[in-house]
Amino acid sequence: MRLVSLAPSATATLVAMGAADELVGVTHHCDLSDAAVAPERVGGWLNTDLDAVAALDPDLVLTSDPLQRDTRDDLRERGLEVYHAEPETLDDAVDGFAALGRAVDHAAAGERLAADARERLRRVREAVADEPRPTVYCEEWADPPMAAGNWVPEAVDAAGGAYPFADPGERSGEVSREEVAAADPEYVILHPCGKGDRADPDEFRERDWGLDAEIHVVDDSLLNQPSPNLLAGVERLAGILHGIDEPAD
Template sequence: MTAPRVVSLAPSATATVTALGAAELLVGVTHHCDRPADIGSAHGEEFPIAIGGWLNPDLDRVADLDPDVVLTSDGLQSDLAEDCRERGFDVRHRAPATLDEAVETFAARGADVGRPAAGERLAADSRRRLDDVASAVESRPRPTVYCEEWSDPPMAAGNWVPDAVRAAGGRYPFVDPGERSREVDLAAVERADPDHVIVHVCGHGDRVDPETIASRDWAVDAPVHVIDDSLLNQPSPALIDGVERLAGLFHPETETYS
């Protein structure tokens, strides 16, 4: 069977395909995707080709790549997914909203690119790692945590982040699991009196000065932790790394994640 030609229009999809060990299938990715290193592509050294942003890719260029499957993700790409279908592309759109749904998507992505067994293994390994975290933080006090996905204006992280905080042994009173991130009143953060502030500004990696948050005119006396936004902002296997990172921050006495 000929290996499918895959175009990924979502950073989370690109990261998941790479984690599946199937990066060589990628013939096109967006400028916002982390390009797989040393993939040994059978298509040539120029692949995968960058085909624009994740919300505004060049669909003519996508067509030139003659993909067998196009991967999209998130509700923000719903219209883009439909545009791709209208062009005749075989689109696999996955839009998980919770941590459980994100893990289920790892298996689905395996099926999307013709690697179902690898997808099932990745999902099973992710669940095992989450179970290990749950065991490590069980019965420990749960600190209150505020996670900021955007800082101007401040936005409390939603989607799978509330699940990630709880999986890591924390308490997250700002957004319910599965709900979209939303602007937050700093007074509401003050009233919650968080023990930790997690900053993972979308698109900034870990390039945020924690002092810009710590020095705000607010009555919050908590350590500010800046982490790479890929660990929390995309429903890829990096999210499991993010849960483990949070567990180490919330429970440094847990040697496994400290």
């Protein structure tokens, strides 16, 4: 198939299932640094060059998240086939690996990816089952401060933490200093969208929120992206909270 991915999560999932060579177009936000042949870049996640997408004559265009609904609709109006996903929970994200595999004619690879993800989650949960559960604040955006939602509450839970800032499946939302201070988190996880692992803990400290918490930076692709990278994010959190980097069988 000739695939165009406008969602970094879809791109990462295709790479994990061994279908990256079918990508003819991706956004500037998609990581294909190890690709043998680089597909054409067709703009950003929310400012895609739709003419460039159409010129690639794709069999299928991949979009994700409510923020890409307008892009999805514009592409369909142009007569292009679009596969659109809006995972909200951790289960949605994992089930989405198999669903994407079916959409791109790699059903077996997608099922294997989903099964592997479930096994990795099982191993982490088992490894932290008897550990104390510290309170964790995960920040997806800094200005204004936004507590991460969607699958992040479940990712924290799977890694052995408590997350009082959002329910599973709830969208990320603005949070106040008072709300965070009242929860008294023992860990602060910074993973602002688009920053990779370049968030600055000192900028958080300069807010003077009065927290007695360890501050850690996690690459945003490991927590913000509903791709197989999310499993590495759960494992990273387990390492931060409990010193468990690679849960044993």
